[in-house]
Amino acid sequence: MSMKATIRQVDSVTVVDVSGRITLGEGCTQLRELIRDQLSKGNKNLLLNLGDVTYIDSSGIGELVSAYTGVSKQGGALKLLNLTKKVHDLLQITKLYTVFDVHDDEAGAIASFSKPASA
Amino acid sequence: MIPETSVVEVTLESDLKNVEVAEEITRRVAGTAGFDEDEQTRIEMAVHESMINAIWHGNKNDSSKSVWLQFTIHRDRLEIHIRDQGVGFDPKRIPDPLESDNLLNVSGRGIFLIRAFMDEFKVESLNGAGTEVTMVKRFSSGIQSKQGGTDREHESHNTTS
Numbered sequence: 581m582s583m584k585a586t587i588r589q590v591d592s593v594t595v596v597d598v599s600g601r602i603t604l605g606e607g608c609t610q611l612r613e614l615i616r617d618q619l620s621k622g623n624k625n626l627l628l629n630l631g632d633v634t635y636i637d638s639s640g641i642g643e644l645v646s647a648y649t650g651v652s653k654q655g656g657a658l659k660l661l662n663l664t665k666k667v668h669d670l671l672q673i674t675k676l677y678t679v680f681d682v683h684d685d686e687a688g689a690i691a692s693f694s695k696p697a698s699a
Numbered sequence: 700m701i702p703e704t705s706v707v708e709v710t711l712e713s714d715l716k717n718v719e720v721a722e723e724i725t726r727r728v729a730g731t732a733g734f735d736e737d738e739q740t741r742i743e744m745a746v747h748e749s750m751i752n753a754i755w756h757g758n759k760n761d762s763s764k765s766v767w768l769q770f771t772i773h774r775d776r777l778e779i780h781i782r783d784q785g786v787g788f789d790p791k792r793i794p795d796p797l798e799s800d801n802l803l804n805v806s807g808r809g810i811f812l813i814r815a816f817m818d819e820f821k822v823e824s825l826n827g828a829g830t831e832v833t834m835v836k837r838f839s840s841g842i843q844s845k846q847g848g849t850d851r852e853h854e855s856h857n858t859t860s
Contacts, residue, residue, distance in 0.1 A: 604751050605715045637747055638808035646805045666740065673815050674808055675797050 583607035583633075585614055593690050594623040595661075599632035602640030611640075615647045615658075624656025625693045629686070631662030641670060648680060657681070661689050705731075705772040710765050713758040713783070718750045721768060725779075728770045732777050733838065741816035742777065742836050748809040749781045749832050757785025757830055775838055776818075782831040787824035 583600040596614065601607045618626060628644075630636075636644075644660075651658040659681040663671070671677040683689035707728055711717040725746040729739040750766065758764040769780040794801050796808045814820050819835035 603718070603747075604755060637744070637751065638812055639751070639806070641808055642805040645803055649803055670812070673812070675802060679802065 593625045595627045597629045601635040603637045604639035608643045626658045629661040707770040713764040714762045732772045745813045745816045753783035757783030777836045779834045784829040787830035
């Protein structure tokens, strides 16, 4: 199963519900194009809901990092929601868990975009 | 009675679509060997990353080439060999992805994950015959292979971890 994504707007936040595989090839390419497309539309507050991601590999993690740095450079914020155990473990092992702003509650995640980032 | 080593061998066309085929075979072999769900997932991910390296970096995504896999269930471990037709690489030259300067690098985590998930890992260039990766996952104490197996050949591997 390749990656699928649906996009919805909640207040000023663009929520992307991602499912399937974020792996080298189609999954990574789709995610990259999706982020680029949202940035080109001026949507700079992005919340990636990864609750239905069944598989992510090192390239998929790299794509998340690329999305994070790309959105940050545009003055926006990219946050993660509903990590599966697999994704959580991979972010822990790669020391990226503390880099990303990770949430397990959508309402809280949405609200966090309106708060100033902590120093 | 000398228990037999169980061996599964497969040659796949060097195409990214076959990464999922390799994952499925890996999960079945690891399950047969007696690894639990979490360990099966880790072994599967190590094979996934090795397959990506073989197809993408080794064989340069050339589908006329192939990737050979061999799984051997020994009494004390599962040993996996993956061979491509590329020129090889030196894993020591891959930057540590945990270094603060590398933390936000987009690539360079595949080998790191393989090392994290497996007990042993080595890369060998085969003098024009491709590159072979060897990965070993030992059974934790109290778990022994459902298949039995012998220790033959293991001593000849000069494993780097």
